[in-house]
Amino acid sequence: MRQPSDTEAQAPEVRLVGRLVTELESIGAWLQPHFRRREAHAAAVEYVKSLLGRAQRKNMWGLSEDAGHRAPYAFQHLLLRAKWDADVVRDDVLEYARRALGEGGILAVDETGFLKKGAKSVGVARQYTGTAGKVENAQVGVFLSYATPHGHALVDRELYLPESWAEDAGRREVGGIPDEVGFESKPALAQGMLQRALGAGLKPAWVVGDEVYGRDTTLRRFLEDLHQPYVLAVASNTHVWRGFYQVKPGDMVKDIAPxxxxxxxxxxxxKGPRLYDWARMRLNRHLGLSRWLLFRRGLVDGKVAFYVAHARRNASLESMVRAAGSRWAVEEDFESAKNEVGLADYEVRTWTAWHRHMTLCLVAHVFLAAARAMANLQLQEGLPPKALGLPRRRNPMRAFLVRRGLH
Structure with missing residues (x-):
């Protein structure tokens, strides 16, 4: 049998790299209408490419050096003074994710912390953050992640503003906090992001979140009124209605038969499949859908975690379990966004600059998700590397980043 020539063997990888190059350039094209001045648009494209780049520390100086600038003035102007609406760009991030990853995915809400020194960065306070696992001086951002079988990425962001900031006129002025922005709980911020996504026509199979969001009855009712299925973690002492009585999941688990x-x-x-023992109990119906208690029991320690689910009456236990397990995707998104696109490396202090930096991080992160989806599709449709005569260590994503000077 004739062995493929070097040109034939490399053709699939060459085609993939070419598609990724085109995809990266298209990012600049869809950003262009959001900027009035050519200089600001060019700086935004450079900023996104630098977030994808080789700088180990992706702060203002590191990004500027990676972009070939001697000083960070262009990027500082982009985040602080240039005329552009980060919220409109944010809306386009979701649309890009839908095109790249497909419809019918899962939306996950969660927060992450950004450890900070001092007290001048907007929203910074002594507060609990899972990043440190304890109370630390930090900013906290609430994020929305979108996941499908093709990939997942962060698609929305909001800065959590503690009451100590929301009620302090002096700090508000220094932080550049808009007059219309007041204190909102994390579940309220999550609801606002979900409202935007659902209002844009997205029809996710599920909405998922941890106890911070599951215990909020307003958020749950918001989703129920929209007939939106969800699986939200709750504490064992959360009150839920079953019939005409309020019950607690920690008490009801005792009624589950072996x-x-x-x-x-x-x-x-x-380390392989995340196996647990699962059970569920039907609660009340609401607007044609059913509420459920979902129980997850560890195989080793026997500890039980609790969820409230809202789904069709014929929804299978397996579908609820898959939804509950999908929440881990947002944790992976936080890790990859911090490690790969500088989500936590910023050194900005104002409300506008924080949201602009985070928005451009979303742009970079969703591009990576789209690029990985392309690479995976190429590998699924093409022959294995050995049959193509390619070394197994060749990585199309790495080849693309190297070729573009981003790795």
């Missing part, structure tokens, strides 16, 4: 527990995987983990 034969009603089913061993299922909540998705693939780093």
């Amino acid at each position: 034969e009603d527990w089913v061993r299922l995987s909540a998705g693939a983990g780093t």
Whole structure:
């Protein structure tokens, strides 16, 4: 049998790199209408490429050096004074994610912390953050992640503003906080982001979140009134209605018969399937859909985690388990966004600059998700590397980044 020539063997990878180059250039094209001045648009494109670049520390100086600038003035102007609306760009991020990753995915809400020194960065306060696992001096951002079988990425962001900031006129002025912005809880910020996504016509299969969001009855009712299925974690002492009585999940788990527990995987983990024992209990109906209590029991320690689900009456236990397990995607998004596109490396202090930096990080992050989806599709449709005569160590994504000077 004739062996493929070097040109033939490399053709699939060459085509993929070419598609990725075109995709990166298209990012600049869809950013262009959002900027009045050519200089600001050019700076935004450079900023996104630098976020994808080789700088180890992606602060203003590191990004500027990676872009070939001697000083960070162009990027500082982009975040602080240039005329552009970060919220409109943010809306386009979701549309880009829908095109690149497909419809019918899962929306996950979660927050992450950004450790800070001093007290001048907008929203910074002594507050609990999962980043440190304790109370630290930090800013906290609430984010929305979109996941489909093709990939996942962060698509929306809001800065959590503690009451100590919201009620202090002096700090508000220094931080450049708009007059219309007041204190909102994390679930309220999540609801606003979900409202934007659903209002844009997105029809996710599920909305998922941890206890911070699951215990908020206003958020749950908001989703129920829209007939939106969800699986939200709750604490054992959360009150839910069953019939005409309020019950607590921690009490109701005792009523689950041994034969009603089913061993299922909540998705693939780093060490294989994430296996747990699962059970559920039907609660009340609301607007044609049913509420459920979902229970997850550890195989080793026997600890039980609790969820409230809202779904069709015929929704399977397996579908709820898959939804509950999909929440880990947002944790992976935080890790990759911080490690790969500088989500946490910023050194800005004002409200506008924070949201602009985060928005451009979303642009870079969703591009990476789209690029990985393309690479995976190419590998699925093409022959294996060995059949193509390619070394197994060749990585199309790395080849693309190297070729563009981004790795």
